Amino acid sequence: MLKIEPRxxxxxxxRYASPVLALLLTGATxxxxxxxxxxPPGLTVYTFLIAPLLQQDGxxxxxxxxxxxxxxxVGLSLAxxxxxxxxxxxxxxxxxxxxxxxxxxxxxxxxxxAIFPAMIVAGAIGGMLNGGLVAWLRxxxxxxxxxxxxxxxxxxxxLLVYLVTGPWRDPQGFGFPQTALFSDDALAPxxxxxxxxxxxxxxxxxxxxxxxxxxxxxxxxxxxxxLGQATRAARFAGFSENRLVWIAMLISGGLxxxxxxxxxxxxxxQLTTTLSPGYGFTAIIVAFLGRLNPLxxxxxxxxLALTYLGGDAxxxxxxxxxxxxxxxxxxxxxxxxxxDILLLNRFRWASTQAPTRAKAAQ
Amino acid sequence: xxxxxxxxxxxxxxxxxxQYPGCLANDHxxxxxxxxxxxxxxxxxxxxxxxxxKTIYGVVKPDAGExxxxxxxxxxxxPGHAQRLGVGMVFQHFSLFEALTVTENIALGxxxxxxxxxxxxxxxxxxxxxxxxxxxxxxxHDLSVGxxxxxxxxxxxxxxxKLLIMDEPTSVLTPSEVKKLFVTLRRLAAEGCxxxxxxxxxxxxxxxxxxxxxxxxxxxxxECAPAEKTVKELAxxxxxxxxxxPTPRPLTASSKPPRLVLDxxxxxxxxxxxxxxxxxxxxxxxxxxxxxxxxAGNGQSELMDALSGEVPAGxxxxxxIDGVAAGHMGPHERRGIHGCFxxxxxxxxxxxxxMTLAENAFLSGFTRQALVRFGIIxxxxxxxxxxxxxxxxxxxxxxxxxxxxxxSGGNLQKFLVGREVLQDPAVLVINQxxxxxxxxxxxxxxxxxxxxxxxxxxxxxxSQDLDEIFVLADRIAVIAGGRVSAPVLKREATVESIxxxxxxxxxxxxxxxxxxxx
Numbered sequence: 018m019l020k021i022e023p024r025x026x027x028x029x030x031x032r033y034a035s036p037v038l039a040l041l042l043t044g045a046t047x048x049x050x051x052x053x054x055x056x057p058p059g060l061t062v063y064t065f066l067i068a069p070l071l072q073q074d075g076x077x078x079x080x081x082x083x084x085x086x087x088x089x090x091v092g093l094s095l096a097x098x099x100x101x102x103x104x105x106x107x108x109x110x111x112x113x114x115x116x117x118x119x120x121x122x123x124x125x126x127x128x129x130x131a132i133f134p135a136m137i138v139a140g141a142i143g144g145m146l147n148g149g150l151v152a153w154l155r156x157x158x159x160x161x162x163x164x165x166x167x168x169x170x171x172x173x174x175x176l177l178v179y180l181v182t183g184p185w186r187d188p189q190g191f192g193f194p195q196t197a198l199f200s201d202d203a204l205a206p207x208x209x210x211x212x213x214x215x216x217x218x219x220x221x222x223x224x225x226x227x228x229x230x231x232x233x234x235x236x237x238x239x240x241x242x243x244l245g246q247a248t249r250a251a252r253f254a255g256f257s258e259n260r261l262v263w264i265a266m267l268i269s270g271g272l273x274x275x276x277x278x279x280x281x282x283x284x285x286x287q288l289t290t291t292l293s294p295g296y297g298f299t300a301i302i303v304a305f306l307g308r309l310n311p312l313x314x315x316x317x318x319x320x321l322a323l324t325y326l327g328g329d330a331x332x333x334x335x336x337x338x339x340x341x342x343x344x345x346x347x348x349x350x351x352x353x354x355x356x357d358i359l360l361l362n363r364f365r366w367a368s369t370q371a372p373t374r375a376k377a378a379q
Numbered sequence: 380x381x382x383x384x385x386x387x388x389x390x391x392x393x394x395x396x397x398q399y400p401g402c403l404a405n406d407h408x409x410x411x412x413x414x415x416x417x418x419x420x421x422x423x424x425x426x427x428x429x430x431x432x433k434t435i436y437g438v439v440k441p442d443a444g445e446x447x448x449x450x451x452x453x454x455x456x457x458p459g460h461a462q463r464l465g466v467g468m469v470f471q472h473f474s475l476f477e478a479l480t481v482t483e484n485i486a487l488g489x490x491x492x493x494x495x496x497x498x499x500x501x502x503x504x505x506x507x508x509x510x511x512x513x514x515x516x517x518x519x520h521d522l523s524v525g526x527x528x529x530x531x532x533x534x535x536x537x538x539x540x541k542l543l544i545m546d547e548p549t550s551v552l553t554p555s556e557v558k559k560l561f562v563t564l565r566r567l568a569a570e571g572c573x574x575x576x577x578x579x580x581x582x583x584x585x586x587x588x589x590x591x592x593x594x595x596x597x598x599x600x601x602e603c604a605p606a607e608k609t610v611k612e613l614a615x616x617x618x619x620x621x622x623x624x625p626t627p628r629p630l631t632a633s634s635k636p637p638r639l640v641l642d643x644x645x646x647x648x649x650x651x652x653x654x655x656x657x658x659x660x661x662x663x664x665x666x667x668x669x670x671x672x673x674x675a676g677n678g679q680s681e682l683m684d685a686l687s688g689e690v691p692a693g694x695x696x697x698x699x700i701d702g703v704a705a706g707h708m709g710p711h712e713r714r715g716i717h718g719c720f721x722x723x724x725x726x727x728x729x730x731x732x733x734m735t736l737a738e739n740a741f742l743s744g745f746t747r748q749a750l751v752r753f754g755i756i757x758x759x760x761x762x763x764x765x766x767x768x769x770x771x772x773x774x775x776x777x778x779x780x781x782x783x784x785x786x787s788g789g790n791l792q793k794f795l796v797g798r799e800v801l802q803d804p805a806v807l808v809i810n811q812x813x814x815x816x817x818x819x820x821x822x823x824x825x826x827x828x829x830x831x832x833x834x835x836x837x838x839x840x841x842s843q844d845l846d847e848i849f850v851l852a853d854r855i856a857v858i859a860g861g862r863v864s865a866p867v868l869k870r871e872a873t874v875e876s877i878x879x880x881x882x883x884x885x886x887x888x889x890x891x892x893x894x895x896x897x
Contacts, residue, residue, distance in 0.1 A: 026785060027733070234758075236751045243742065246734065247727040252689045253720075254742045255711030 021362050031359040036306055038359075039352035040320075046348050056335055064334055065327035065345065074212065075326070081213045081284060082325050085110070085276035085296050087221040087318035090303030091228050091311045092269030098232065098309050099241040100248075101265040105151065105166025106273040107297025108173040109144040113274025114281040115177055116143030118288045121203035122185060122196055129202040136203060136278060144274015145267045147173060152266035156259045162266070170297065178290050185288065196288040205283035215283035217276070222315055224272065229311035241265065273297060294325070295343070302350045321346065387450055389414050389542060389573050390435070395444035397430050404430040405441070406597040412542065417564060417574045419584040419605060421617055422594035423817045428577050431594070432544050435575075436468045437461040449541075467535030468544040473527050477520040481513060485534050505536050509563050524674060525556040532563070543567065544575045549583060550843065551675055554878035561587050579617070581610040593617055614818065638837035639663040639718075639806045640699040644692055644706075646685050654678035654861040656685060661856065661863060663806070663837035668828065669866060670852030671841040674881050678861035679841050680723060683810040686839070687720035688713045701805050714746045719804035721795055723811040723841075725788065729795045732784035736776065739783050740765035740798055747802045764801075772797035772823065789820030796824050800831050807831060810841045825851060845874060857881050 047065070048058030069075050089106045096103045103109075117140030124132060147169055154160040178194070187197040205215035232238035244251040244261050251258060276296070281288055303321050307313030328342030390412040397405040404427045412418045422428045433439040435446070437455040446453050448464055455461050461468075475484050482499050489495055499515050506513040511529045519527060528548060535543055545564075549557045564574055564587065578584055584591060585605045593601040593616050601616045608616075644659040656678055663669050673679060684690040685698070692698055692706035699705065700718050710720070720743075722728045730739045741761045745751050750761050765779035772793045776786055783791060792813070799807060812828065813821035828851060832838045841858070842848050848855055849869065856866040857880035864880050 026782070234756055235754050236745065236756060237754060239738070239741065239756060242734070243731055247731045249722075249724070249728040250731045250742060253687065253710060253722060253728055255688065255709045255714070257709075 019364055019366060021358070021364055023362050027360050028363075031356075032308070035356040035359055036308065036317075036353060039306075039349065039356045042352045042356070043345070043349045046352075047345050050344065051337075054337070056337070061331065061335060061337070064331050065341075066323060068334075069323060069326035069330050077209070077212045077214050078326055079319060079322050080218045081215070082322035083318040084215075084217040084221040084283075085280050086300055086303050086321055087314055088217070088224055088276040088279075089269075089273045089297060089300035090307060090314040090318050091221075091225045092272035093300055093304035094307060094309040094311055094314055095228055095232060095241060096265040096269040097304060098245045099261055099265045100245045101262055101269075102163045103148065103151065103166050103266060103269050104163055104301060105147070105168075105170040105297070106269065106300050107293055107295065108166070108170030109147045109270040109273035110277035110280070110293050110297045111170075111173040111177050112147045113140040113144040113277035114288060114292055115173070115180065115277075116140055116146075116274065117278030118196065118199070118281045119180075119185070121199040121282070125200050125203075127202070132200075132203050133206070133282075136282065137275065140278025141271040141275045144270040144272065144277065146270075147274070148266040148270020149263070151270075152263045155262060177288065177292060181288055181290050187287075194290045198287050199282060203282060204286060205279050213284050215279065217279035217283055220275075220279075221318070225311045225315050228268075232311060237264070273300075299325075299346060302346055302353070305350065305353050324349075388412060388447075389416075389449060391447040392431075392435070393445050393447075395431060395434060395446075396442050397427075397434065397439060398442055403597050405434070405444075408444075408594065408597070408599055410592050410599075412573050412575055413590070414573055415568050415571060416590055417568050417576055417588045419588035419591035420575060420577045420594065421579065421581070421584060421591050421605075421613065423579060423617060426594040426617075427597040428594055429546065430597075432468070432546065432575065432577060435461065435542075436466060436544060462538055462540075465539070465541035466544065467538055467540035467542070469528065469531045469535060469546065469548060471546045471548075471550065473531055475519045475527055475530060478518065480516055480518050481522075481530055482515040484519060484530060485537070488534055489537075501537060502533055505533050509536065509566060510559065511563060524551040524676065525553070528552070528560075536567075540572055542573050542575060544577070546577045547579075548576075549578070549580060553674060553881045554845075554874055557583070581605075581613045581617075584613070585610065617818070635664040635666060637662045637699075638665045638701050639839065642697050642699070644685060644697045646681065646690060646692055648681055649690070654681050656681050657861045659863045661866065663839060665805075665835045665837050666832055667854070668832045668838045668840065668852050670848035670855045671839065671858050671863065672845055672848050672855060672877055672881060673841075673843065673858035675843055677859050679810060679843075679858060681861070682858060682863075683720070683722055683808065683841060686808045687718075687722065710743075711746055714743065714802075717747075717803075717805035719743070719747075719799035719802055719807050721799050721807075721809040721812070723814060725791050725795060726784075730783045730791060733782060735765075735780050735782055736769065736774075736786075736794060737762045737765040737779035739794070740768060740779070744798055744802060768794055768797040768801055771801060772827070787817075788815045789817040792816045793820050793823055796827060800827050804831075804836055806837050806839075808839045808841070811844075812840055812842060813844070813847060821847075845877065848877075849874075 044062055048062055051061040052058045070079065089110065093103060093106060117136040120136045120139040121132065151162050151166045151169060154165045155162045181196060182194045185196045187195055190197070205217060208214045208216065208218060232241060240251065240256045240261055243254060244256060244258060248258065277293070281292060285292070299321050303314055303317045306317035306320065324342055324345050328339060331337040331341055332339055388411050392408070392410045395405050395408040408427065408431055410431065420428050420432065430439055434441050435455065437457045437460050446455065453464065455464070482502060485502060486495050486498055502513065502515045506529065511533055513526065513529050513533060528551065548560060552560065568574055576584070576588055588605050591603055591605045592599065593603070595617060605613060641659050641661045644656055646656045648655050654677060659682070661669065685692055688708050688710040691709065695704035695707040697706040700713065700716050703716050705713050705716060705718070726732050731742065741750055741756065744764055748760070748764050750757050750764065762779045768774065769776060769779065774786070774794045774797070775790050786794065796809065796812065809828070812824050816824070828838055828840065840848065840851055852869055854866040854868055855872050855877060857864045857877060859881060
């Protein structure tokens with residue numbers, strides 16, 4: 018009989034091997050699903066994970082998709098390390114886009130040097146506003162942030178729909194649910210001419226490195242880590258839990274807002290109702306795949322961005338439904354969390370010679 | 380004539396072996412319990428006593444070994460099986476529902492509805508017969524720890540056991556409750572129910588038990604009749620080293636200025652079943668050790684939280700450290716004015732188990748050791764501080780990079796006490812300094828506490844272990860029901876006088892309410 022038994026320590030090997038195993042299992046499982054749908058599994062996995070990179074501009078498309086995922090994933094890894102379960106980044110992303118975009122629509126003739134910086138601030142503040150509300154509800158009313166942040170995600174989505182179909186709708190837009198295009202000065206600066214590669218692409222890894230430094234090397238980061246692992250020890254040291262919850266929600270919300278504002282101004286150039294294809298929720302998977310380590314979030318963000326491109330490719334080339342992307346991401350999160358059992362436990366075949374085997378295993 | 384069901388040993392275990400990951404808990408252990416015998420199982424924490432008895436009770440499955448019960452080889456499958464064979468066990472931590480009555484709690488443990496018929500009457504009969512006074516209709520929440528233990532004993536006796544296992548039964552009792560328990564146990568043994576008595580309290584074992592099996596590091600290290608040995612001899616077998624009793628401290632004159640003053644410290648517990656602190660007034664001079672005795676759950680942890688600043692007091696003046704009003708301060712600020720604290724729970728309170736020793740040294744050391752510059756952690760200095768603690772306190776570990784959870788209880792406690800002592804505190808408060816710690820580490824911790832007082836600090840130790848208090852303290856006070864009695868000099872205190880105060884919860888209740896109303 019297969020038995021799970023505690024190791025009594027955390028395995029260094031599996032800390033890094035467990036996400037790799039999860040990826041392999043995800044590939045195998047989705048291959049089975051594709052086979053059940055009557056598609057050749059090998060070709061499908063190839064279409065999903067490799068083909069998008071071989072296309073012209075494939076790399077540019079990848080980093081542009083990855084930038085918002087990395088920004089949000091970094092903020093989430095910080096919050097999750099402190100046991101602050103913000104799962105409403107999608108709402109913070111949307112509110113950031115609304116605030117940043119609203120600024121552009123309100124001041125179409127503002128001078129070039131002022132408008133984009135002002136939009137950056139507005140976008141971040143929008144996300145922080147949403148995140149701050151969640152923090153306030155948790156601290157003031159002891160309301161579970163998992164529920165409140167998720168509920169805000171829906172509220173902001175409907176706010177966006179209201180604005181885009183109502184007061185902010187482009188009068189010359191033939192009734193489409195979209196705002197007017199932002200002025201050229203209000204678009205995110207491009208890094209490479211004639212591509213979508215905007216400033217967020219370099220900003221995202223820089224933010225990841227900065228937050229990694231904060232988390233690992235500073236007193237504030239240490240406070241987050243202690244709070245996440247042992248609330249009583251944090252109290253014993255004199256760290257204020259409320260203050261840390263505020264900071265975690267403001268940082269993760271602010272980064273999501275910034276990501277949303279950059280998405281609106283960098284790739285779309287206007288606000289539409291389909292601003293976020295679930296980026297905020299995908300960022301949760303990114304954070305876990307990156308082991309809640311801001312540096313690990315960078316490759317994780319790239320990989321999940323690839324699944325979005327792969328989903329498009331599978332839809333176009335193989336005629337698979339768009340839901341495939343969600344299924345793939347869901348399976349990945351499932352295996353990621355499941356494989357983590359190997360960190361503190363090991364499997365072995367139960368037998369009467371247990372002591373000798375256990376000794377040998379050490 | 381030679382029916383092994385009726386004669387011969389009740390229980391014989393040979394070659395019992397149990398491997399846990401990273402720890403051989405039992406290594407070919409043998410144990411023989413005779414009929415009508417009170418048999419002691421002696422050993423330090425972590426010696427493997429609990430694993431062995433859990434094997435008898437069917438909670439732990441041994442990897443190897445043979446159990447002979449009343450002459451027949453058995454493989455005990457689960458606690459239900461053990462109970463049918465006639466084994467009862469009273470655990471150190473009770474499993475009772477606070478909101479239910481005594482009878483309801485006992486009924487929950489029974490298998491079928493048939494067994495519940497006339498239960499209340501049987502409870503009354505058994506509790507009268509064995510001197511275990513118990514009101515079957517009281518709600519558990521209102522009962523003292525001693526009474527709760529009686530529920531567990533009665534619950535076992537209802538099954539007519541032939542062997543009753545008691546795991547550290549006296550650690551929660553007052554001296555007079557202990558005496559009553561012993562009368563009951565002797566009576567049970569005389570009537571044919573053998574008792575396996577697990578303890579590391581040697582005086583008790585000498586008074587109660589006719590035979591003892593001594594364990595160390597998962598192995599048998601001796602069998603003896605405890606009454607024929609001195610406490611010192613038993614202890615030396617138990618820990619395999621010659622003990623030097625710490626030299627009693629010369630009493631310090633209390634004429635020095637006070638370093639820690641509590642003035643009518645009153646805090647309502649935020650928890651439903653917590654204890655309110657009621658008008659506690661104390662004064663500690665430099666160089667003095669004050670011992671706070673008391674039974675668990677009488678406000679010790681609340682007092683510790685109030686002193687460390689985890690739960691700030693309402694009035695700043697109710698806690699003065701070196702003349703500075705500190706009642707409103709948090710732990711960080713109190714460290715800034717030379718207060719240091721060691722909480723009772725090591726894992727997750729005093730230390731973060733998954734963090735390294737260096738990171739744990741930082742936890743309460745960063746203020747006074749100046750381990751942060753411009754918000755950035757000075758890693759090198761932090762590691763050096765951890766290294767300093769490890770060396771000074773002989774902490775057995777691989778170094779500052781080892782995770783706290785890889786240390787044994789005694790070594791981690793040495794590290795945590797060392798972390799505070801080496802910060803040169805003016806006031807040090809320790810809750811349960813040597814709880815669950817091996818004798819060698821306990822001795823090292825006691826010596827460090829005394830040296831610190833010698834150097835001029837005011838030290839308060841909160842402990843459930845009266846022996847420890849009598850060894851260390853200059854003055855002794857008792858916490859009961861959230862009130863602290865007036866401290867008495869050690870030479871004027873006796874175990875009996877302190878014991879009476881420890882049981883005084885009810886008497887202290889009424890004036891406490893008035894103090895809160897003020």
